[in-house]
Structure formats: C-alpha cells, structure tokens
Amino acid sequence: MRVMMWIYALFILLTAEAWGTDTAVRNATFNLGSDANLTCSDKTWNETMYVIWKISLKNSKECRMSFSNDGQSEDLCNDSKSLRNSSKSRPYLHIPNFSNNDVGIYRCESAFKGGIENYEINVAITVRPTISAWLERENNKMVAVCTAERGKPAANISWSHTGNSPPVETLSESHGFFTAESRLDLTEGVDVKNLSCAVSHPYWTEEQILVPNPPKGLPTLWLYIFTGVAFVVLLTVILLFALNKIKWRRCQQSNTPPSKSAPTENVEEVEPYASYVQRVNSIYNSSADLFT
Ligand SMILES: *[C@@H]1O[C@H](CO)[C@@H](O)[C@H](O)[C@H]1NC(C)=O
Ligand SMILES: *[C@@H]1O[C@H](CO)[C@@H](O)[C@H](O)[C@H]1NC(C)=O
Ligand SMILES: *[C@@H]1O[C@H](CO)[C@@H](O)[C@H](O)[C@H]1NC(C)=O
Ligand SMILES: *[C@@H]1O[C@H](CO)[C@@H](O)[C@H](O)[C@H]1NC(C)=O
Ligand SMILES: *[C@@H]1O[C@H](CO)[C@@H](O)[C@H](O)[C@H]1NC(C)=O
Ligand SMILES: *[C@@H]1O[C@H](CO)[C@@H](O)[C@H](O)[C@H]1NC(C)=O
Ligand SMILES: *[C@@H]1O[C@H](CO)[C@@H](O)[C@H](O)[C@H]1NC(C)=O
Ligand SMILES: *[C@@H]1O[C@H](CO)[C@@H](O)[C@H](O)[C@H]1NC(C)=O
Numbered sequence: 087m088r089v090m091m092w093i094y095a096l097f098i099l100l101t102a103e104a105w106g107t108d109t110a111v112r113n114a115t116f117n118l119g120s121d122a123n124l125t126c127s128d129k130t131w132n133e134t135m136y137v138i139w140k141i142s143l144k145n146s147k148e149c150r151m152s153f154s155n156d157g158q159s160e161d162l163c164n165d166s167k168s169l170r171n172s173s174k175s176r177p178y179l180h181i182p183n184f185s186n187n188d189v190g191i192y193r194c195e196s197a198f199k200g201g202i203e204n205y206e207i208n209v210a211i212t213v214r215p216t217i218s219a220w221l222e223r224e225n226n227k228m229v230a231v232c233t234a235e236r237g238k239p240a241a242n243i244s245w246s247h248t249g250n251s252p253p254v255e256t257l258s259e260s261h262g263f264f265t266a267e268s269r270l271d272l273t274e275g276v277d278v279k280n281l282s283c284a285v286s287h288p289y290w291t292e293e294q295i296l297v298p299n300p301p302k303g304l305p306t307l308w309l310y311i312f313t314g315v316a317f318v319v320l321l322t323v324i325l326l327f328a329l330n331k332i333k334w335r336r337c338q339q340s341n342t343p344p345s346k347s348a349p350t351e352n353v354e355e356v357e358p359y360a361s362y363v364q365r366v367n368s369i370y371n372s373s374a375d376l377f378t
Pocket of ligand 7: 244
C-alpha cells in the first residue's frame with residue numbers, strides 16, 4: 087500500500103515537473119536586412135509577470151534579455167536587439183536589420199498568472215539568390231541556362247516549356263549559401279521564342295520569371311569587333327598622317343629653289359679647307375719663288 091502511494095506521488099511529481107519545463111519548439115526565418123519580431127507566448131502584457139530571453143547565437147555569442155512587470159528589465163546583449171510592446175500589448179523581441187549574426191537559438195520563458203511557458207525558437211535566415219538566365223553554345227548545340235546564385239536556402243528552378251524538365255544541380259557554397267543551376271537542351275524542338283524559367287525561393291512569395299538572354303559570348307564578340315574597328319581607324323589615321331607629311335615635305339622641296347640655299351651651305355663647309363689650301367699654296371708658291 088505504502089509503495090503504491092510513493093509511486094503515485096512520484097508520478098504526480100514527474101508529470102508536474104514535465105508540465106513546468108515543457109518546451110515548445112518553433113522555427114522562424116527572416117529575410118536578410120528585414121526587421122524581425124519574435125514573440126514568446128500569446129499572453130498580453132497585463133497578464134505577464136516577466137519574459138526572459140536566453141539567446142545562443144550561431145557565432146557562439148550568448149546573452150540574456152529580460153523584461154519584467156515590476157520595471158526590472160535587463161539587456162546583456164549590448165546590440166541592437168530590444169524588447170518592445172506590440173499594438174496588442176504583447177511583449178516581443180525586436181531585431182532590426184536581420185543578418186547572419188542573428189541566426190541561432192532563442193529560448194524564452196514567459197511567466198504569467200496561470201503558469202510558465204517555455205519556447206525554443208530556431209531562428210534562421212533567408213538570403214535572396216542572384217538570378218540570371220542565358221543561352222549558350224555547348225558542344226555545337228544550344229542550351230538555355232538558368233541560375234540562382236548564393237541563396238539561402240537553395241532555390242528551385244523549372245522551365246516554361248512542356249516536357250521533361252532537366253534536373254536542378256545544387257552546389258553548396260561557403261557560409262551555408264547554395265547555387266542552383268538548370269541547363270535545358272534546346273535540340274529537342276524546344277521553342278526558344280517563349281522560353282522562360284521560373285525560380286522559386288522562400289524570399290519571394292511568387293516565382294521569379296526569367297527569359298534567357300542571347301548567348302553570353304556575344305559581349306566578348308562585340309569587344310573583339312570594337313577593338314578591330316578601333317585598330318583599323320588608328321592605322322588609317324597614322325597612314326593619312328604619314329602620307330600628309332610626305333606630301334608636305336615634297337611640297338616644301340619643290341617650292342624652295344635649290345640654287346640659293348645649297349651653295350651657301352657648301353661654301354661654309356668647304357671654306358676652311360679652301361683657305362688652308364690657299365695658304366699652303368701660297369707658302370709653296372713663295373718657296374718655289376725662292377728656288378726659282
Ligand atoms: C523546424 O525545422 C526542422 C528542420 O530545419 C524540422 O525538422 C522541424 O520539423 C521544424 N519544426 C517545426 C515545428 O516546424
Ligand atoms: C516589427 O515591429 C516593428 C515595430 O516595432 C514594425 O515596424 C515592423 O513592421 C514589425 N515587423 C514585422 C515583420 O512584423
Ligand atoms: C488585459 O488587457 C486586455 C485589454 O487590453 C483586457 O481585455 C484583459 O482583461 C486584461 N487582462 C487582465 C488580466 O488584466
Ligand atoms: C554587455 O555588457 C555588460 C556590461 O555592460 C557585460 O557584463 C556583458 O557581458 C556584455 N554582454 C555581451 C554579450 O557582450
Ligand atoms: C507595455 O505596455 C503596457 C500597457 O500597454 C505598459 O504598462 C508597459 O509598461 C509597456 N512596457 C514597455 C516595456 O513599454
Ligand atoms: C544593415 O546591415 C548592413 C550590414 O550588415 C549595412 O550595410 C546596412 O546599411 C544596414 N541597413 C540599415 C538600414 O541599417
Ligand atoms: C522543384 O520544383 C519541381 C517542379 O515544380 C518539383 O517537382 C520539385 O519537388 C521541387 N523541388 C524542391 C526541392 O522543392
Ligand atoms: C508565345 O507567347 C505569345 C504571347 O505571350 C502567344 O501569343 C504565343 O502563342 C506564344 N507562342 C507559343 C509557341 O507558345
């Protein structure tokens with residue numbers, strides 16, 4: 087009889103303990119850069135005695151914030167997070183400009199007149215992928231490519247054409263980002279005119295529709311053409327300049343009569359030698375005079 091009583095008492099104690107510490111687990115995701123609001127329980131402020139948030143962030147930072155009825159609130163997080171009142175007078179945790187640094191586990195305890203509620207909220211981030219679509223040549227055939235780069239979580243891609251959709255390849259990147267890519271073979275009579283791909287991702291409520299651009303190689307082709315044209319123009323300019331210079335020189339030469347300028351130059355150059363010869367000649371002459 088006694089043993090039964092003890093077991094009963096233990097059972098009561100255990101269930102009571104379980105009720106008291108029962109933790110409800112929730113998931114929440116917020117977009118990068120958005121303002122996030124987390125509520126602990128549905129109880130309004132006038133029923134609540136206190137709310138304590140114990141935050142374990144993914145970057146291993148831990149801190150606590152509490153919000154009490156008697157005006158004793160504390161904030162040990164020292165960041166932009168704050169505890170606020172909603173329009174329905176429900177206390178909530180406000181996180182402005184949500185970023186990777188706010189990802190983690192947010193545990194809260196809400197005490198009200200009827201008891202205590204515990205919650206564990208796994209807070210994740212949604213990062214918008216960069217989306218693009220284009221046509222390209224691969225082994226002498228055209229393929230349409232649609233990508234959603236560096237998103238979180240991974241995006242899904244589907245094509246507008248009826249028929250088998252190609253598989254979506256998902257690459258895992260640094261910091262938990264994902265890049266999804268889908269390549270559609272255009273050899274099987276696919277109409278390129280109305281072709282588009284749809285990217286679905288939690289960041290957007292609706293699918294994003296993209297029309298593949300003409301081959302990606304075209305810009306480089308234009309670059310080659312532009313460089314070629316620029317080179318030809320430059321060559322032409324140089325050639326014209328050179329031709330002009332030759333013409334101008336010829337003009338100058340034919341305009342100035344050679345009879346005047348050429349001799350004066352020659353006289354100046356030859357004169358010293360001429361005078362020297364004259365002198366030698368005069369010495370020779372005088373000596374010759376002596377001997378004769
Ligand atoms: C929360 O997310 C995890 C996976 O991230 C999932 O397994 C779990 O069922 C989710 N919980 C709720 C309550 O949605
Ligand atoms: C969060 O609360 C603020 C007011 O403090 C409000 O401006 C904002 O829109 C709320 N954000 C969401 C996602 O409800
Ligand atoms: C709390 O306030 C709401 C209205 O804001 C009211 O309806 C409710 O009765 C109040 N509860 C208590 C316990 O005062
Ligand atoms: C916040 O600052 C207080 C003192 O001002 C300090 O005790 C506490 O450790 C700090 N918390 C964090 C998470 O840095
Ligand atoms: C929240 O609102 C209630 C009344 O609406 C007020 O009594 C309480 O002081 C407010 N708390 C904070 C932290 O602003
Ligand atoms: C949000 O944070 C990012 C860096 O994390 C910053 O570049 C940006 O200016 C912030 N935006 C606002 C509105 O504060
Ligand atoms: C991606 O989309 C296709 C078709 O809309 C669907 O069958 C598939 O389940 C989706 N995959 C994921 C991971 O959501
Ligand atoms: C392409 O789209 C236009 C209008 O969006 C439509 O009139 C036309 O029938 C479509 N062509 C094909 C082959 O689906």
